[in-house]
Amino acid sequence: MEEKEVQSEVTDKYSLRGRVFNRLREDILSGKYESNEELREITIGAEMGVSRTPVREALRQLELEGLVKIVPNKGAFVTGISAKDIHDIYYIRSYLEGLCAKWACEHITAEQLEQLEETIYLSEFHARKKHMEQIVELDNKFHEIIYEACDSKMLRHILSDYHHYVERVRKVSLSDVNRATKSNEEHTKILEAIRAKDAELAEHLAHEHIIKTIDNLNRCGL
Amino acid sequence: MEEKEVQSEVTDKYSLRGRVFNRLREDILSGKYESNEELREITIGAEMGVSRTPVREALRQLELEGLVKIVPNKGAFVTGISAKDIHDIYYIRSYLEGLCAKWACEHITAEQLEQLEETIYLSEFHARKKHMEQIVELDNKFHEIIYEACDSKMLRHILSDYHHYVERVRKVSLSDVNRATKSNEEHTKILEAIRAKDAELAEHLAHEHIIKTIDNLNRCGL
DNA sequence: ACGAGTATTATTGTATACAATTTACTTGAT
DNA sequence: ATCAAGTAAATTGTATACAATAATACTCGT
Numbered sequence: 001m002e003e004k005e006v007q008s009e010v011t012d013k014y015s016l017r018g019r020v021f022n023r024l025r026e027d028i029l030s031g032k033y034e035s036n037e038e039l040r041e042i043t044i045g046a047e048m049g050v051s052r053t054p055v056r057e058a059l060r061q062l063e064l065e066g067l068v069k070i071v072p073n074k075g076a077f078v079t080g081i082s083a084k085d086i087h088d089i090y091y092i093r094s095y096l097e098g099l100c101a102k103w104a105c106e107h108i109t110a111e112q113l114e115q116l117e118e119t120i121y122l123s124e125f126h127a128r129k130k131h132m133e134q135i136v137e138l139d140n141k142f143h144e145i146i147y148e149a150c151d152s153k154m155l156r157h158i159l160s161d162y163h164h165y166v167e168r169v170r171k172v173s174l175s176d177v178n179r180a181t182k183s184n185e186e187h188t189k190i191l192e193a194i195r196a197k198d199a200e201l202a203e204h205l206a207h208e209h210i211i212k213t214i215d216n217l218n219r220c221g222l
Numbered sequence: 223m224e225e226k227e228v229q230s231e232v233t234d235k236y237s238l239r240g241r242v243f244n245r246l247r248e249d250i251l252s253g254k255y256e257s258n259e260e261l262r263e264i265t266i267g268a269e270m271g272v273s274r275t276p277v278r279e280a281l282r283q284l285e286l287e288g289l290v291k292i293v294p295n296k297g298a299f300v301t302g303i304s305a306k307d308i309h310d311i312y313y314i315r316s317y318l319e320g321l322c323a324k325w326a327c328e329h330i331t332a333e334q335l336e337q338l339e340e341t342i343y344l345s346e347f348h349a350r351k352k353h354m355e356q357i358v359e360l361d362n363k364f365h366e367i368i369y370e371a372c373d374s375k376m377l378r379h380i381l382s383d384y385h386h387y388v389e390r391v392r393k394v395s396l397s398d399v400n401r402a403t404k405s406n407e408e409h410t411k412i413l414e415a416i417r418a419k420d421a422e423l424a425e426h427l428a429h430e431h432i433i434k435t436i437d438n439l440n441r442c443g444l
Numbered sequence: 445a446c447g448a449g450t451a452t453t454a455t456t457g458t459a460t461a462c463a464a465t466t467t468a469c470t471t472g473a474t
Numbered sequence: 475a476t477c478a479a480g481t482a483a484a485t486t487g488t489a490t491a492c493a494a495t496a497a498t499a500c501t502c503g504t
Contacts, residue, residue: 012294015487017282041456051489053275056456060239060279064286066379072234073456073495088376095317154310157288158380237457262485273459278486295465295486 011061016050021058023048028067028078029168035080039068065161083222086169089162090214096159097143098207100150101190105199107151115145116191120184127180135180136171142187146194146206169222179216186212233283238272243280245270250289250300251390257302261290287383305444308391311384312436318381319365320429322372323412327421329373337367338413342406349402357402358393364409368416368428391444401438408434 012018024044027033039059041052048055059076062068069077123138143163147156163170174180186209193202234240246266249255261281263274270277281298284290291299345360365385369378385392396402408431415424 011285012292015294017487040454042454052456053488053490057279057282061282061286063233064283066375070234072237074497075456084374085376088374091321092318092377092380095321096314099313099317152306152310153288154307155314158314239457264485274486275458275460296467297486 016048016054017057020044020048020050020054021061024058024062025065025067028062028080029165031080033078033080035078037078039076039078041076081165086166086222087214087217089166090210090217093159093162093166094207094210094214096155096162097146097210098203100146100152100155100159101194101206102199102203103152103155104146104149105194105197105202108146108149108194112145112149113191113195116142116187116194119145120187120191123180123184123187127177127184130177132171132175135174139170139174139183146190149194169217172220172222173213173216176216176220179213182212183209238270238276239279242266242270242272242276243283246280246284247287247289247386250284250302251387253302255300255302257300257304259300261298261300263298303387308388308444309436309439311388312432312439315381315384315388316429316432316436318377318384319368319432320425322368322374322377322381323416323428324421324425325374325377326368326371327416327419327424330368330371330416334367334371335413335417338364338409338416341367342409342413345402345406345409349399349406352399354393354397357396361392361396361405368412371416391439394442394444395435395438398438398442401435404434405431 011021013022024039033039041055041059045052045055059068059070063070063076067079067081069079071077119138119142123135123142126134126138140163144160147159147163150156174183186205190202190205190209193205233243235244246261255261263277263281267274267277281290281292285292285298289301289303291301293299341360341364345357345364348356348360362385366382369381369385372378396405408427412424412427412431415427
C-alpha cells in the first residue's frame, strides 16, 4: 500500500536549519528547557555541531510558532507552553475540528473514507493489544486524513500546528486504554456521519470528541 | 491617554530582517507578486538594499506564516492567499471570535470595557463623517482589545494572525458605510453582552458578527 | 566601602565567502 | 534537427568575518 507522507513537518527535515528547528521545538515542547531560559546561538550551534546561521533561522521560525521570544539585540528566550495553553488549544481545536468535519462532508473522497475506516479498524486491533505507540500514530493519521479532506489549506494548516503542539499530551491521554477504546468509538461515529454527508452531525460529533478528550485530560490531572 | 502599542507586528520592526519580513508580507498580501512567483534572495536583497542574510530569515518566517513555500535547494515561491483562503479564514474566525468573546466575559477588566466603549463611540463619529481610514483602525482596535481580554495567549495569537491576513479585505468591506454602521451596532451589542457577563450571548453575537461580515463580502463580490 | 563612569568582553545583527546543488547552455553524436 | 552528456552559470545552504549593541568588569574618586 502506498504510504502517503503526512506533512506534519513544515520545515525541511534534512537541512541543518530544519534539523535545528525540529530538535529545538521538540526540546521546548518536551520541557527540556526552563521557561524564559536564554537560547544562545553559539551554544546551540556547538551542541548540534552547526554554525550560527542555521540556528538563527530556526530561532526566527520558532518565534513565529510562539515557542520562543526574541528580544532585539538581546537574545532568544524560551516561551514554552503552559498547561493553560494546552487547555486553550484543545478548546480552540474543539471548534475547528468540528468545522473541519463539517467541510469534510462536502469534499471527502471515497478513497479517504476508505482510509479512515482502515485506520479505525487497525486502531481497534492495537487498542486490544495495548500497543500505545501505534494507537497514537493512528490517531494522528485519522485526524490528518480529515484535515486533508476538509479541502481548506488554512484550516489544515492551523489544525496540523495545534496537533503538533499537544502531541506530548495526546500520548498521555491515549495511554489510558479505556480512553483509547472510547476514542475509537467516537471516531467511528464521526466517520459514519461524514460518510452519510450529515454535516451538522459530523460537526457536533467532532466537536464533542475533543471536549471528551479535554474531560479525560482533566481526569488525568493535566 | 497612554496609547498602548498593539502588538500586531510579531517581528522586530527596526531590524533589517523585520523590515524585509513586513514588507514582503504586505507585498504578498496586497497581491504585488504572482502566485508561485519565485523570490530570489539576491534580487529581494538588492531591491531593499540588504544582504541575503536578513532576506533568508524573513523568507523562512514567511514560510511558517504560510505565505511562501520553500523548496529545499530550489527557492522560495509565493503561496499567496486565494479568495477561498480568505473565505475560510472568516469562517474559522467566526468560531474563534465567538470563543474569544465568551472567554473575555470572565477576564475582561473595567478599563478594557471602557476602551471598548470609547472605540465604538469614536467609530460612530467617523462612520457619520465617512472617515474610512479611522473606521478600519478602530475596528482593528475593538477586536484587538477583546483578543487581549480573552486572556489566552494561544487564541490571541491566532486571531491576530488572521486579522492581519484579511486586513486588505476588511478595508473593502468597511468602505461600505452601511456596513460600517451595522458593524458598530453589532459591536455595541457584543460589548453589552460582555459587560453583562453573558458568555453565551457574547459568543453568539461575536460569531454572528463575523458571519454577517462574510455575507457583506459576498455581496461585494469578494 | 561604595558608586559613577569607562573599558572590556560577550552576544546579536549583518555582510560576505565558500560549498553544494540546481538550472541553463553548449557541444557533439545520430 | 534532435537529443544527451557534459560544462558553465546561477542559486541556495552553510560558515565565517565584521559591525553594532548590550552585559560585565574595572578604575578612580569620594
